[in-house]
Amino acid sequence: MTIKHHIADDLVLAYASGELDEATSLLVATHMSLCPQCRQALELAESIGGSLIEEEAEAEIADGELEAIFSRIENTKESATPAPVPERARRGSYVLPQPLRDYADGDVDGLRWRSLGGGVRHLPIDTGASRAKARLLYIPAGSKVPDHGHRGLELTLVLAGSFYDEGAWFRRGDVEEADATVEHQPVAGPEEACICLAVTDAPLRFRSLIPRLAQPFLGI
Amino acid sequence: MNTSNVIRLASMRSGFSQTGILAELSQAEMTEAEDRGARSAELDEMSAHLVAVAQEQDREAFSALFRHFAPRLKSYFRRYGEDDGRTDEVMQETFAAIWTKAHQFDPSRASASTWIYTIARNQRIDAFRRERRPQFDPNDPAFVPENVPDGEDSVTYRERAEHLSEAMAELSDKQREVLRLAFFEDQPHEAIARRLGLPIGTVKSRIRLAYGHLRTRLSPTAGGLL
Structure with a gap:
C-alpha cells in the first residue's frame, strides 16, 4: 500500500501542538x-515542541510539590512496569484502524449504517463537543457522492475501496483535503464499495477562512 | 554540525583554554557553542534519568527530572490561562503520568524533553479542554509499521537532535517567537497578530517559513530527520 495523499504540514503541526479539535x-x-x-513528520513537530519546552521560562515551584507527587504516586499504586504487548496475529485484518475502531465501537461489519438514499450510507461518529463533525x-x-459544499475544511480519509475526485484517485490511507471553495x-x-471517514467544517487554523453559504451535507 | 563546531566542541571537551583557533572566535560564538554543548549533555542526562525511572523506579532520577522540567512545564501550562490551582493539579497529573508511563519512553527515538512535552500536552487537553485526544496505537493489528531496510540504520536520534537544535538556532528571533505562539497558545492567528501588532498575513508567512525551514533542514536529502 502506497499512500499518495498525506496530511498537510499545517495539520501535522496543529495535531502535535494539541490545537486540533477531537474530530x-x-x-x-x-x-x-x-x-x-x-x-515521521509528527516526530519532527513534536521535537519542536520539546525544544520549545526547554526554552520556556522557569517558573517558581512551591516547596512540597515534589513530595505531593510522590505521595500521589504511592496512593495510586500504579507501578512503572510495561503492559504486556498483544500479539499482532491479525495484522491487516481490520478495515478500521485504531483509534477509529474504538470510536465506531467495532470494525465495519458491526456498524449500524443509516441510509442516505441511492445506496449511500453514513454513520455519525461521536466526538463530543468538537466543532467539526x-x-x-x-x-x-x-x-x-451527492454533490456538496461545506463551510470550512473537509477532510476525507479512505479506508476501503477508492474514489476519484478532481483528477486524482484516492485509496486506503489517502486523505483528500477540500476547502470551502471546492464544489x-x-x-x-468500480472494484468495491468505498468506505471513508469524513470530517467536515474542520477549523481552518492556518488558512484564511472563506465564508460561504453552507449547503446541507448529505442531509445532515 | 560543521567542522569548526566539531573542533570547538572537541577543544572544549578536552579542556583547552581559549588559545590558537579558539582565540579567533568571537565571544558570542564561544558562548553559543558552549551553550549547545551544555544543552546536549543535559539532554543525555535527562534521557538517562527517564530510563532509570522506567527500569529501577529511581526516585533520585525522578527528582532530577522534576527539578529540570517542573519550572518549565509550569510556564507552559500557565500559557493556557487557567488559575494556579488548576495548573498545580495538571502539574501533578503530568508528573504522575511521567512516572507510570516512563517505560514507554524510547531514548533512541526521542529526547526526554520531546517525550515529556507530549505527556504534558495530552494532560493539558484532558484537563483544560475536557476532550479526548485520539492517538494511533502501534500494537493495533491494522497499524502499518515503518519499512526499515535490513542493515540500514536510519539516522540516530543523537544526530537528529543535533540537526534540530542547529536548525532551531538558525531561525530568526521573530520566526521563533511566532512558532512558539502558534505552538503553545490556544489562540488563533488573528490573536497572535493583534498581540504582536502584525498583519495576519505576516504571522502566517512567518510560521510557514519557520516550519518550512526546519522541515527542509531535516529532510533526507539534507541528511536529517525525515
Whole structure:
C-alpha cells in the first residue's frame, strides 16, 4: 500500500501542538496509523515542541510539590512496569484502524449504517463537543457522492475501496483535503464499495477562512 | 554540525583554554557553542534519568527530572490561562503520568524533553479542554509499521537532535517567537497578530517559513530527520 495523499504540514503541526479539535484529531491519528511518513513528520513537530519546552521560562515551584507527587504516586499504586504487548496475529485484518475502531465501537461489519438514499450510507461518529463533525461514509462501487459544499475544511480519509475526485484517485490511507471553495463530486471506484471517514467544517487554523453559504451535507 | 563546531566542541571537551583557533572566535560564538554543548549533555542526562525511572523506579532520577522540567512545564501550562490551582493539579497529573508511563519512553527515538512535552500536552487537553485526544496505537493489528531496510540504520536520534537544535538556532528571533505562539497558545492567528501588532498575513508567512525551514533542514536529502 502506497499512500499518495498525506496530511498537510499545517495539520501535522496543529495535531502535535494539541490545537486540533477531537474530530479532526481522530482523522489525523487514523491516517497516522496507516502512514509511516506522516508519523515521521509528527516526530519532527513534536521535537519542536520539546525544544520549545526547554526554552520556556522557569517558573517558581512551591516547596512540597515534589513530595505531593510522590505521595500521589504511592496512593495510586500504579507501578512503572510495561503492559504486556498483544500479539499482532491479525495484522491487516481490520478495515478500521485504531483509534477509529474504538470510536465506531467495532470494525465495519458491526456498524449500524443509516441510509442516505441511492445506496449511500453514513454513520455519525461521536466526538463530543468538537466543532467539526466526523462521520463514516459508505458509497457503493461506482456511485457518486451527492454533490456538496461545506463551510470550512473537509477532510476525507479512505479506508476501503477508492474514489476519484478532481483528477486524482484516492485509496486506503489517502486523505483528500477540500476547502470551502471546492464544489466537488467524488465517484467511488468500480472494484468495491468505498468506505471513508469524513470530517467536515474542520477549523481552518492556518488558512484564511472563506465564508460561504453552507449547503446541507448529505442531509445532515 | 560543521567542522569548526566539531573542533570547538572537541577543544572544549578536552579542556583547552581559549588559545590558537579558539582565540579567533568571537565571544558570542564561544558562548553559543558552549551553550549547545551544555544543552546536549543535559539532554543525555535527562534521557538517562527517564530510563532509570522506567527500569529501577529511581526516585533520585525522578527528582532530577522534576527539578529540570517542573519550572518549565509550569510556564507552559500557565500559557493556557487557567488559575494556579488548576495548573498545580495538571502539574501533578503530568508528573504522575511521567512516572507510570516512563517505560514507554524510547531514548533512541526521542529526547526526554520531546517525550515529556507530549505527556504534558495530552494532560493539558484532558484537563483544560475536557476532550479526548485520539492517538494511533502501534500494537493495533491494522497499524502499518515503518519499512526499515535490513542493515540500514536510519539516522540516530543523537544526530537528529543535533540537526534540530542547529536548525532551531538558525531561525530568526521573530520566526521563533511566532512558532512558539502558534505552538503553545490556544489562540488563533488573528490573536497572535493583534498581540504582536502584525498583519495576519505576516504571522502566517512567518510560521510557514519557520516550519518550512526546519522541515527542509531535516529532510533526507539534507541528511536529517525525515
